[in-house]
Structure formats: structure tokens, C-alpha cells
Amino acid sequence: MLRLSGQQAKARARVSETILKFRKGEIIYAQGDPATDWFEVVSGTVRTCHLYPDGHRQLTGFFYANDVFGIESKSYRSSAEAVSAVRLRRYGCGLGRPETPKSLGVLHNALNNAQACISLLGRRTATERVAAFLLATSGRLGGRNSIHLPMSRSDIADHLGLTIHTVSRTLSELSRRGLIALDGPQSITLCMPSALRLLAEGGEEYTSHPVQAPNCLAEPVLSYGVQP
């Protein structure tokens, strides 16, 4: 989702050649700022964060190369921050003037992103959410079984409405069951994507074979995609 075709991306590049750069952790725009522009990720990863008055944080999306973000009506409902070093292309909405029909696709993408977020938060248990997140992330990062998570446990937790402890525990549990393999905190291999899919869908009954060694025979991941 939020992925532009090469053609679209090229067309947009003509409009604005400026490449903005942000370092890890830098803020791209703040919650509440007037929503004058939207962005396309050239490289790196971006998160959008909504802060509640009590200080707690809800991440409303992660955006990778060729994704777009920052499409909002009046003011930004979430801030945007660089998860890793990031290069961006900026597009002005030109507040006053009517947007071109081109933007329709972009709006649809933003809508899909929001619905993907709802899809994660709509699941009930930690295992379901984490499994769905892993599948969605794998799908977005090209459908490979081996994925590099650019974001911290804290980011994942705030995206899924869990704590870092629960996320960490759940990942360990999935690893113990042999469904995934952890090569360091950021590098995860989906050993049994279809079993993960069962978990994500609430099929907790998958008791698996008792912790067989992480053989990981590359069961293909069906690109859990964000479009249903």
C-alpha cells in the first residue's frame, strides 16, 4: 500500500526535484501543524505518531521507500518522524487551489493505510496483533521471509497498542515455537508464514510441533498485503 508505480513516481519527480534529508529520530512535521504538504519516501523509514493528552503514543503507520504519507485535510493529526536516516520528496497541496485528480490515488492510499491500522488494532490478542504485523511488514518489504525491522520494540508496541514487554515476550514465544527466527532484535525470519497467518486470524489452536530446530524451509509468504 501507499506504493506508487514507477511511472507515477517518475511523473511526480518532475514536479519537484527537491530531496529532503532527515536523520534518525528527527521530526518531519509535528502534530497540529497546518497540513500543507505530503511526502514520498525515497529511502529509509518514517513513522507517523499521534500523541494523546495523557502522553501515550499511537503510531498510525510505518512508511518505506515509495510510500507516501502526510495526506490530511487541515492540520496534521499525527506527527511524522524519521525511524532511520530518510530521504523524502515533498509535494505541496497548495492549500487554496483545488488538487489535481492525480491526488485521488494518493488519498486512496492514505485511506488504505488507515484501514490497515484499524485491521491491526481490531485484533484482540497480543499474538494475533504481532503475527499480523509481521506478515504485513514482510508483505510491504517485498514479501521476503527474512525481514529487517528498522523500528524499535517501543515503536512496534505503540503501533499495536501493546507494551514493549508484551511485544518482546510474544516474539520470544513465536521464536520458541519455531514460527519465526530472531537474528538479533531487528532481523526476523518468518519460518512458517502460513502458521503465522493462522495465528493472526485467531486460530490459536495451532500447537505446532514441539520447538523443532529453526529449519526455516522458506514457506512462501503470500504477501499479506494491506489491500484486502
Added chain:
Amino acid sequence: MLRLSGQQAKARARVSETILKFRKGEIIYAQGDPATDWFEVVSGTVRTCHLYPDGHRQLTGFFYANDVFGIESKSYRSSAEAVSAVRLRRYGCGLGRPETPKSLGVLHNALNNAQACISLLGRRTATERVAAFLLATSGRLGGRNSIHLPMSRSDIADHLGLTIHTVSRTLSELSRRGLIALDGPQSITLCMPSALRLLAEGGEEYTSHPVQAPNCLAEPVLSYGVQP
């Protein structure tokens, strides 16, 4: 949100004068159907429901008079059902042909609705979610303190990611604390909207005066609106 100005509504009425009618509980479209049309509520209430493979239900929105729903890219991600008797106006997206710039506003509305849903699910406790839901619903239904809830407890529960038991208990608790008054299951009065707003924002510390009689001196509700 998702409210059209009188002018917009009138302009649209010219396009299509057909009024569709549905009885309580009837399905307007099903999850997975090709998303060829979108709808405007003339009267009544509509819910959109996403069904997970395990059977559990996530309501992604309630739509009242002048709201629009059913704006999706390819196929409907949620089904739409009549909560009460409903009259609708239908607008074709005309799959193939490009949409008119007019639709941009409608898309923004759909996006706002999705973000409002995230805003509810992003809250952590049952009290926060229920309080936020009551304020949002009051705001949408005209900002009055006395509101008629057309949907069942089950609908509310599936919208907030809770069970009917927890929703019922939470409402009883709020009533016991004097923040709201329950005149039958469907009729609720917000006695202390600002205290509710504190609760919705995580300010659980509001211990209130011990259960004073439901005096309900009509503290104005600040239309918790869906736009931030």
C-alpha cells in the same frame, strides 16, 4: 465528519434522485463486493462492519443523516448494514472513468472517519473508549447533551473492541458516578461532558463528588468532533 454542506448535498441530489430504503438489520453491501458505489445517509443510521476470519467483528464506523460511506478503492473492506430503518442516496463511482474533483472532499471525509476509529481504538482502557465514544457520538448528533443511541450494546462493543459486558458495566459505572444518566438503554444524557472529556483523555484521577443526584445542569458539550 462525513457531513456534506447543504449546498453539496443539493448538488449531488441532482445527479441521482433515487432513494434506497433498507429496514433495520438489512445488508446494504457485503464485505468483498466490488466497490462500485458510495452512499449518503438521508435518514437513519448505518454501520460498517469488518469480519475477521475467526468470526469476530470490528465495526469501522456509524453513519447518520448527511454522512457518506462506502468510499473504497477496489472491493468493500467492510460490509454496510442498516442499524435502524434507513433511506440512502447512491452515487456511482463509475469504476473505469476518472472521478470528479468533487470526490476529493468525500475521500477526505472517509479518511477522517477511519482516523476517528483509530482514535477510539488507540485508547487503552474501557472507560477512556466509552467516554470518547459518547462524546464523539454526541458531537455528531448535534452536540446536545441528551443523545439517543440507535445502536445496540453489541454494536458499541464491536466498535470499541470490548465485550457487551464491559460496555454495560462501564456505562453503569459512569452513571453511578453521576457523569451520565441512563433513561433506558438507548437514551443517555451527558451530565458532565468536561469530566467525560478528562476520562477520555486518560485523566482517570477525576474522582468526582460521591454520586450526587443526576442534576444534569447541561454543561455544554464542546462537540468532540472527529476533526482534531
Added chain:
DNA sequence: CGACAGGTTGAGTGAGCTCAAGTCGGGTGG
């Protein structure tokens, strides 16, 4: 080397779920 940030793991607690009654109101039929 120590300080520190990010991550993992354990023990105990509590909010919300499950299971199970019980209540209330509306409809239907004898």
C-alpha cells in the same frame, strides 16, 4: 572501564474476558 540505551525475562497485579444468572420489555398465543 563505567554509563547508558535497548532489549529480554520473571513475579505479581488488575482490567477486561468468560461463564452463568437474573432482569426487563415486547410480542404472541391460549
Added chain:
DNA sequence: CCACCCGACTTGAGCTCACTCAACCTGTCG
């Protein structure tokens, strides 16, 4: 009219999963 049923709602008791609190590990940086 009353008896009965049915669905929606409420409420209680117990349990469970995720949170809280706390310790510990690991790698990085000064």
C-alpha cells in the same frame, strides 16, 4: 388477560492475559 417466550441488557464470580514493577543482559560509546 395472563402465561410464555425471546432478545437485549445488566450484574456477579472467577479466571486470564497483558500490564506494572523490577532485575538482568547485551552492545555501544565516551
